[in-house]
Amino acid sequence: MNKTINQKAWYFVIPVFVLVAFNAAIPLMTVVNYSFQETFGNNVFAWEGTRWFKQILLSERFHASLGRQFAFTFIILLIQIPLGIAIALTMPKKGWGVPVCLILMSMPLLIPWNVVGAMWNIFALPDIGFLGYTLNSVGFDYNFTQQPGDAWFTTILMDVWHWTSLVVLLSYAGLNSIQPAYYQAAEIDGASRWATFRYIELPKMKKVLTLAILLRFMDSFMIYTEPFVLTGGGPGNTTAFLSIDLVKMALGQFDLGPAAAMSLIYFFIVLLVCWVFYNLMMKNEAQS
Amino acid sequence: MSLELKNVEKKVGIDTHIHPTSLKLEKNTINVLLGSTLAGKTTLMQLMAGLDKPTSGEIWFDGKNVTGMKVQKRNCSMVYQQFINYPNYTVYENIASPLAITGVKDDEIKQRVGKVAELLKLSAMLNKKPDELSGGQQQRTALARALVKDSDLILLDEPLANLDFKLREELREELPKLFEDRDCIVVYATTEPSDALMIGGNTATLLEGKVIQYGKTLEVYNKPENLISAKVFSDPPMNIAEITKRGDNCKFTDNDVQWKSSAKIKDGTYKIGIRPHNITTYKEGNNSVEINGKVQISELSGSESLIHFTNGNLSWVSLSNGTQQKNVGEDTKLYMNTDEFLYFDHNNRLVNNG
Numbered sequence: 035m036n037k038t039i040n041q042k043a044w045y046f047v048i049p050v051f052v053l054v055a056f057n058a059a060i061p062l063m064t065v066v067n068y069s070f071q072e073t074f075g076n077n078v079f080a081w082e083g084t085r086w087f088k089q090i091l092l093s094e095r096f097h098a099s100l101g102r103q104f105a106f107t108f109i110i111l112l113i114q115i116p117l118g119i120a121i122a123l124t125m126p127k128k129g130w131g132v133p134v135c136l137i138l139m140s141m142p143l144l145i146p147w148n149v150v151g152a153m154w155n156i157f158a159l160p161d162i163g164f165l166g167y168t169l170n171s172v173g174f175d176y177n178f179t180q181q182p183g184d185a186w187f188t189t190i191l192m193d194v195w196h197w198t199s200l201v202v203l204l205s206y207a208g209l210n211s212i213q214p215a216y217y218q219a220a221e222i223d224g225a226s227r228w229a230t231f232r233y234i235e236l237p238k239m240k241k242v243l244t245l246a247i248l249l250r251f252m253d254s255f256m257i258y259t260e261p262f263v264l265t266g267g268g269p270g271n272t273t274a275f276l277s278i279d280l281v282k283m284a285l286g287q288f289d290l291g292p293a294a295a296m297s298l299i300y301f302f303i304v305l306l307v308c309w310v311f312y313n314l315m316m317k318n319e320a321q322s
Numbered sequence: 323m324s325l326e327l328k329n330v331e332k333k334v335g336i337d338t339h340i341h342p343t344s345l346k347l348e349k350n351t352i353n354v355l356l357g358s359t360l361a362g363k364t365t366l367m368q369l370m371a372g373l374d375k376p377t378s379g380e381i382w383f384d385g386k387n388v389t390g391m392k393v394q395k396r397n398c399s400m401v402y403q404q405f406i407n408y409p410n411y412t413v414y415e416n417i418a419s420p421l422a423i424t425g426v427k428d429d430e431i432k433q434r435v436g437k438v439a440e441l442l443k444l445s446a447m448l449n450k451k452p453d454e455l456s457g458g459q460q461q462r463t464a465l466a467r468a469l470v471k472d473s474d475l476i477l478l479d480e481p482l483a484n485l486d487f488k489l490r491e492e493l494r495e496e497l498p499k500l501f502e503d504r505d506c507i508v509v510y511a512t513t514e515p516s517d518a519l520m521i522g523g524n525t526a527t528l529l530e531g532k533v534i535q536y537g538k539t540l541e542v543y544n545k546p547e548n549l550i551s552a553k554v555f556s557d558p559p560m561n562i563a564e565i566t567k568r569g570d571n572c573k574f575t576d577n578d579v580q581w582k583s584s585a586k587i588k589d590g591t592y593k594i595g596i597r598p599h600n601i602t603t604y605k606e607g608n609n610s611v612e613i614n615g616k617v618q619i620s621e622l623s624g625s626e627s628l629i630h631f632t633n634g635n636l637s638w639v640s641l642s643n644g645t646q647q648k649n650v651g652e653d654t655k656l657y658m659n660t661d662e663f664l665y666f667d668h669n670n671r672l673v674n675n676g
Contacts, residue, residue: 216406233409
């Protein structure tokens with residue numbers, strides 16, 4: 035077949051190209067620009083090479099916030115994924131309960147992040163908040179504004195409340211796509227409830243669960259608004275996750291160079307973990 | 323050993339899925355449940371298996387009342403229209419699964435799985451996972467799982483419906499052989515009359531949750547008790563018309579086509595059913611009668627030709643051998659083999675079969 039050559043089609047690509055450039059490429063390049071130079075404002079720059087990168091990678095502050103970040107993400111994944119699956123398994127499959135459950139489940143997802151932070155802040159205040167007051171009145175010494183453990187507990191509880199629904203909804207969709215014949219076949223075989231879950235439900239949910247874990251990893255790894263409103267990174271720096279630390283450095287101390295280097299490192303970590311994770315999952319997929 | 327349904331009824335809410343049904347299936351038989359979608363084939367099978375409880379009535383197996391007994395306690399297996407296998411088990415593990423659960427020894431499992439796999443031509447694929455297999459192989463795996471167990475009751479719910487034509491033909495030929503030397507009752511649900519004819523055994527025709535007729539497949543086909551059973555067991559649909567009989571002479575109410583009938587029935591009006599393959603573009607049998615038709619649709623199906631035609635108020639289908647393309651709107655002559663006509667009285671009961 036003869037192809038007609040018509041280069042005019044390129045014009046149609048230009049709007050998208052411009053949009054992506056303004057949206058992603060140009061801001062990213064600005065950050066790259068900052069990360070290799072020193073600036074004192076007035077558009078005066080001095081070349082610094084890889085100095086900021088070395089400084090960040092060797093700084094204890096960065097190690098600490100990175101460690102906190104991984105710990106936080108690991109804990110919430112460990113809670114949210116099994117909890118989400120468990121809730122999805124107990125949700126009704128037909129009748130009036132379905133819309134009720136779905137709407138209830140979607141509620142937390144619809145609330146703006148800063149509102150979630152503010153809500154939980156007030157909810158958990160030890161003197162007037164319902165949660166904080168109740169915990170203290172039953173004998174717990176709870177104060178999330180002063181005790182690091184309590185701050186972590188509250189932050190994790192908030193994130194679980196806010197985001198478990200996402201895992202639930204995805205798992206529920208996965209479960210509903212399993213044909214009833216599978217359950218009957220298992221029943222005929224005499225398979226136990228656990229075996230049905232392990233050998234039918236879990237493998238059939240694999241794809242949506244991969245997606246859920248990936249989404250929850252990325253979101254929690256980049257979490258900012260909620261802990262910022264709830265604890266502001268405190269007490270001390272104990273809940274200063276990567277993004278909170280980054281903003282402190284960039285806008286609090288105005289260390290633009292190190293902050294830019296840190297954001298690039300941050301970006302590469304997210305990218306790397308996602309890539310590794312995705313490949314592992316897809317490798318398993320190819321095998322099965 | 324036999325499976326007997328005694329007045330079994332199934333209601334869901336206000337809907338009746340199965341009207342009171344009595345049916346007795348004997349040992350070493352293949353029984354076809356023939357009916358369109360929603361005729362109640364699957365529901366009936368689930369009742370037989372014990373996956374579902376009847377609203378009323380009893381199910382007896384081997385002289386024992388098994389109504390309400392759970393499926394795990396009965397020795398039955400089922401194959402579905404969708405290819406149901408455990409997704410992350412290999413073919414071997416899939417076939418072995420019903421045995422492993424009941425605690426059969428490893429050596430015996432190995433031997434039995436090997437035997438069934440050979441029977442179903444799966445020996446080369448035992449280490450693969452189901453989604454690496456073709457649809458036909460996946461369904462063979464599901465069949466192997468059903469066979470390995472030595473069940474008393476094997477239920478096949480439209481097992482060939484999701485396969486492509488060639489695989490379907492292949493497996494359809496093999497199926498009856500697979501069950502030949504087994505001490506079990508096989509129930510096979512299908513929407514296709516040709517499946518029933520090919521499989522043989524017994525056939526129950528179903529419509530809207532009722533068993534219309536049950537008997538030897540060829541008998542049900544050749545001597546349908548009534549018009550409904552004849553309609554269910556006819557694809558393409560049966561042609562039906564009203565006739566009057568006076569002496570030997572029969573005549574359609576709607577046109578002037580006449581023929582001599584040797585049917586020993588009283589004079590009067592009847593309905594006749596003509597299977598499409600008894601109206602052809604060529605003469606067949608000694609008593610064929612010509613009918614004029616205006617071609618509405620002409621289509622080829624394999625090496626057969628379907629011609630939809632009208633004659634006055636009648637709108638009929640004919641099925642002839644060979645490829646015969648007719649033009650739409652064309653006037654054509656067709657021949658009806660009057661020996662094969664089915665005569666029904668005003669209660670739709672068969673009075674004579676030609």
